[in-house]
Amino acid sequence: MAKNKERIDMPRQEIKERIRNFEEVAIGYTEEMALLEAERCLNCKDATCIKGCPVNVKIPEFIKFVVEKKYLDALKKIKETNSLPAICGRVCPQEEQCEKSCILGKAKKPIAIGRLERFVADWVSNSDIKEELPKIEKKNVKVAVIGSGPGGLACAADLALLGYDVTIFEALHKPGGVLVYGIPEFRLPKRIVEREVEYLKKLGVKIETNVVVGKSITLKDLFESGFKAIYLGLGAGLPKFMNLKGENLLNIYSANEYLTRTNLMKAYKFPEYDTPIKKGKRVAVIGGGNVAMDAVRSSLRYGAEHAMIIYRRSRQELPAREEEVENAEAEGVEFHFLVNPLEFIGDEKGFVKQIKLQRMQLGEPDESGRRKPVPIEGSEFLLDVDVVVIAIGQTANPVLLNVTPEIKRNRWGNIEVYDEFGRTSMKGVFAGGDIVTGEATVIQAMGSGKKSAEGIDQYIKTGKWL
Amino acid sequence: MYQILEHKTIGQNIHKMVIKAPLIAREAKPGQFVVIRSYENGERIPITICEKDPQMGSITLYIQEVGKSTAKIGLLKKGDHILDIAGPLGNPAEIKKVGTVVTIGGGVGCAITYPETRAYKEAGNYLIGIMGFRNVSFKILEDEMKKVCDELYITTDDGSYGQKGFVSDKLKEIISSGEKIDEVLVIGPAIMMKVISDITREYKIKTIASLNSIMVDGTGMCGACRVEVGGKTKFACVDGPEFDAHEVNFSLLMKRASMYSEEERLSYEKFKNER
Numbered sequence: 001m002a003k004n005k006e007r008i009d010m011p012r013q014e015i016k017e018r019i020r021n022f023e024e025v026a027i028g029y030t031e032e033m034a035l036l037e038a039e040r041c042l043n044c045k046d047a048t049c050i051k052g053c054p055v056n057v058k059i060p061e062f063i064k065f066v067v068e069k070k071y072l073d074a075l076k077k078i079k080e081t082n083s084l085p086a087i088c089g090r091v092c093p094q095e096e097q098c099e100k101s102c103i104l105g106k107a108k109k110p111i112a113i114g115r116l117e118r119f120v121a122d123w124v125s126n127s128d129i130k131e132e133l134p135k136i137e138k139k140n141v142k143v144a145v146i147g148s149g150p151g152g153l154a155c156a157a158d159l160a161l162l163g164y165d166v167t168i169f170e171a172l173h174k175p176g177g178v179l180v181y182g183i184p185e186f187r188l189p190k191r192i193v194e195r196e197v198e199y200l201k202k203l204g205v206k207i208e209t210n211v212v213v214g215k216s217i218t219l220k221d222l223f224e225s226g227f228k229a230i231y232l233g234l235g236a237g238l239p240k241f242m243n244l245k246g247e248n249l250l251n252i253y254s255a256n257e258y259l260t261r262t263n264l265m266k267a268y269k270f271p272e273y274d275t276p277i278k279k280g281k282r283v284a285v286i287g288g289g290n291v292a293m294d295a296v297r298s299s300l301r302y303g304a305e306h307a308m309i310i311y312r313r314s315r316q317e318l319p320a321r322e323e324e325v326e327n328a329e330a331e332g333v334e335f336h337f338l339v340n341p342l343e344f345i346g347d348e349k350g351f352v353k354q355i356k357l358q359r360m361q362l363g364e365p366d367e368s369g370r371r372k373p374v375p376i377e378g379s380e381f382l383l384d385v386d387v388v389v390i391a392i393g394q395t396a397n398p399v400l401l402n403v404t405p406e407i408k409r410n411r412w413g414n415i416e417v418y419d420e421f422g423r424t425s426m427k428g429v430f431a432g433g434d435i436v437t438g439e440a441t442v443i444q445a446m447g448s449g450k451k452s453a454e455g456i457d458q459y460i461k462t463g464k465w466l
Numbered sequence: 467m468y469q470i471l472e473h474k475t476i477g478q479n480i481h482k483m484v485i486k487a488p489l490i491a492r493e494a495k496p497g498q499f500v501v502i503r504s505y506e507n508g509e510r511i512p513i514t515i516c517e518k519d520p521q522m523g524s525i526t527l528y529i530q531e532v533g534k535s536t537a538k539i540g541l542l543k544k545g546d547h548i549l550d551i552a553g554p555l556g557n558p559a560e561i562k563k564v565g566t567v568v569t570i571g572g573g574v575g576c577a578i579t580y581p582e583t584r585a586y587k588e589a590g591n592y593l594i595g596i597m598g599f600r601n602v603s604f605k606i607l608e609d610e611m612k613k614v615c616d617e618l619y620i621t622t623d624d625g626s627y628g629q630k631g632f633v634s635d636k637l638k639e640i641i642s643s644g645e646k647i648d649e650v651l652v653i654g655p656a657i658m659m660k661v662i663s664d665i666t667r668e669y670k671i672k673t674i675a676s677l678n679s680i681m682v683d684g685t686g687m688c689g690a691c692r693v694e695v696g697g698k699t700k701f702a703c704v705d706g707p708e709f710d711a712h713e714v715n716f717s718l719l720m721k722r723a724s725m726y727s728e729e730e731r732l733s734y735e736k737f738k739n740e741r
């Protein structure tokens with residue numbers, strides 16, 4: 001059989017249908033597709049793709065197992081460095097990471113590493129094969145993980161594998177962090193997150209939900225009750241607003257609220273689920289990142305006739321993943337580029353009805369290297385809207401840090417760490433993920449969680465701090 | 467899962483519930499609240515912690531049935547479980563010895579003024595309590611308040627108990643009697659808090675209000691609870707829930723609290739029809 005040369009496309013739900021439901025858009029490779037894609041891999045000796053992955057998944061080795069149809073072995077290989085393959089395969093920005101560094105990317109399209117990773121994880125979980133649990137030698141030493149986002153989950157998994165008695169404390173009622181409250185069902189089905197959480201529980205990790213550390217219990221209490229080390233994976237959970245006139249009008253949401261109502265609280269199933277959301281016919285989402293794309297694509301699924309992105313630079317500068325922008329465009333999202341909100345205008349009952357926008361043009365590049373938007377005087381105009389979502393970013397979640405002055409923060413409010421393992425200024429406390437780096441990615445948070453697990457193990461064994 | 471140790475229906479549609487929640491019972495202070503989700507499809511709603519018993523590991527809540535979520539909780543019996551309770555959330559009330567304090571509760575708001583009234587008393591203040599109810603069937607916590615107040619007044623809108631009229635009438639009476647008031651705490655419907663704060667502003671009496679904005683997470687993550695205080699946006703769940711009443715934009719608070727009235731009505735009717 002002639003070797004396949006072309007990158008295999010991801011099958012997706014028909015556009016007509018998918019914009020009216022919250023089901024996953026990307027359906028996933030069939031076995032046949034996965035095999036065709038896998039056999040394109042050159043199995044490079046000095047595989048550059050591995051270096052592109054923040055956790056260095058052994059890509060050629062797992063792909064070789066796929067070619068041999070040894071999917072369980074492939075999964076084990078991936079899990080040596082990545083405990084959440086079904087999730088990463090779906091949401092990693094592969095085009096900037098592993099796939100960007102694939103040698104094939106130079107001449108033609110890189111191997112679809114993420115899609116294969118997802119295929120392997122899904123295949124095994126849909127089969128009758130029971131993933132055998134690794135043998136763990138229990139150490140009887142307690143470690144606490146605060147926050148159950150990807151960073152916390154990865155840290156807990158590695159610590160459990162090392163034999164520690166791990167408890168995760170999570171403020172919300174469901175574990176998963178942004179994976180459950182932020183990223184929509186149509187990109188990451190929640191049953192997949194649940195599956196990964198179940199696996200952690202099988203490893204012996206305890207999960208205490210509804211515990212707001214800093215309020216329900218302090219770090220000092222945790223140390224006093226016998227925990228030997230603590231990992232903080234608090235995330236970047238504080239939504240930014242713009243401080244514009246009219247920003248508190250009714251039907252103006254932060255992206256966090258809009259997405260939390262939708263994903264964690266399942267407002268798209270209202271009234272079967274009790275949490276309501278305003279659906280809106282003319283929905284404007286302010287911002288151009290992944291979060292903005294998730295919000296605007298959700299609004300389409302709620303039935304918006306005009307689902308609009310309001311972005312102050314041009315398409316080229318959009319920070320969202322290209323794939324998400326393409327999906328949004330294909331689904332009919334309207335993009336308003338080079339415009340910036342000045343004010344929100346409401347009706348007599350206080351509901352937002354218009355945004356006053358100003359046109360922008362691109363000036364000189366700023367520190368980030370992107371061209372800076374400059375307002376055009378006298379270009380103001382009004383846009384009719386009935387729901388607005390503000391998706392201009394998040395900063396550090398301060399609930400725990402405000403009552404823990406021992407932990408030093410930098411000028412953005414993020415936790416200052418002093419080595420690659422995430423040691424903070426408080427003895428025995430490590431930190432990683434978005435609370436350290438600011439908003440980043442799932443795999444980076446995971447990578448730092450793993451690194452901290454290593455650091456915690458060292459610290460507990462040696463007792464050495466900085 | 468949090469077990470209900472005791473459930474009494476007191477007053478009209480007000481449920482007193484004692485619930486096992488040891489972590490919360492240990493940490494809770496007057497003015498703080500919990501966020502409850504009573505069953506899998508439920509919403510997250512904030513409820514103030516009225517009493518706590520760290521030895522028993524229990525907290526006491528007073529919940530008034532106003533819509534589907536509170537109605538569902540009202541159906542739970544002793545021995546049943548509540549799925550999720552997170553807390554204690556919000557800042558504890560700042561309670562100091564200031565002299566004479568008037569605490570004003572409206573309806574179920576009295577369940578929130580009660581623990582704070584007690585704390586004010588323990589701090590050495592002279593306490594005047596005013597409790598307002600629509601009518602006698604809504605009356606709660608009278609005996610408890612009697613024990614901690616030096617003077618206690620009750621008003622009902624229809625005169626079916628205590629003095630006929632509003633809590634604001636009683637406050638005005640007290641002020642005009644020449645009583646020197648150092649601080650007022652007011653908790654109840656937004657409109658009542660606004661009326662009280664308009665009166666005390668005139669007399670320059672420091673006034674604190676607890677804001678009942680709509681919440682989702684209660685941990686500062688979503689911004690649903692935003693309120694305007696002194697012209698600045700604040701998150702009621704982490705910056706409050708108590709604020710200087712004279713600085714609060716009550717008209718915005720009232721509007722935002724009614725944002726989902728249509729959806730809430732739909733949800734409640736559907737629930738009642740199915741019951």
Ligand SMILES: Cc1cc2nc3c(=O)[nH]c(=O)nc-3n(C[C@H](O)[C@H](O)[C@H](O)COP(=O)(O)OP(=O)(O)OC[C@H]3O[C@@H](n4cnc5c(N)ncnc54)[C@H](O)[C@@H]3O)c2cc1C
Binds near residue numbers: 151
């Ligand atoms: C809408 C959206 C879409 C995204 N899409 C992508 C994507 O496609 N690909 C990608 O790679 N990245 C994406 N990201 C970014 C990615 O999700 C984050 O970088 C990642 O989740 C950070 O992980 P974390 O472990 O640091 O924290 P988080 O996932 O933020 O989790 C932190 C957890 O800690 C809990 N917590 C906080 N404070 C306390 C406390 N005091 N006590 C107890 N618990 C506490 C929080 O409730 C939360 O559950 C997206 C982010 C958002 C918001």
Ligand SMILES: Cc1cc2nc3c(=O)[nH]c(=O)nc-3n(C[C@H](O)[C@H](O)[C@H](O)COP(=O)(O)OP(=O)(O)OC[C@H]3O[C@@H](n4cnc5c(N)ncnc54)[C@H](O)[C@@H]3O)c2cc1C
Binds near residue numbers: 509537574679707730
């Ligand atoms: C800090 C705080 C403390 C509170 N303490 C108490 C208490 O001790 N006892 C008590 O009976 N009530 C208390 N409340 C009010 C209580 O949260 C609401 O009555 C409850 O959420 C109504 O839910 P429902 O589904 O039964 O009614 P719905 O029909 O959904 O709503 C009725 C009204 O309640 C308000 N409301 C609706 N959803 C929410 C929400 N998620 N968060 C806040 N308000 C909402 C709205 O103004 C709405 O118009 C408190 C509110 C806050 C903010």
Ligand code: SF4
Binds near residue numbers: 055114
């Ligand atoms: S974890 Fe992410 S970056 Fe690493 S190989 Fe998998 S998809 Fe690529």
Ligand code: SF4
Binds near residue numbers: 040104
């Ligand atoms: S660089 Fe590309 S072709 Fe080479 S091993 Fe990695 S995925 Fe395969």
Ligand code: FES
Binds near residue numbers: 681685691692701704
């Ligand atoms: S309730 Fe979400 S920030 Fe206050």
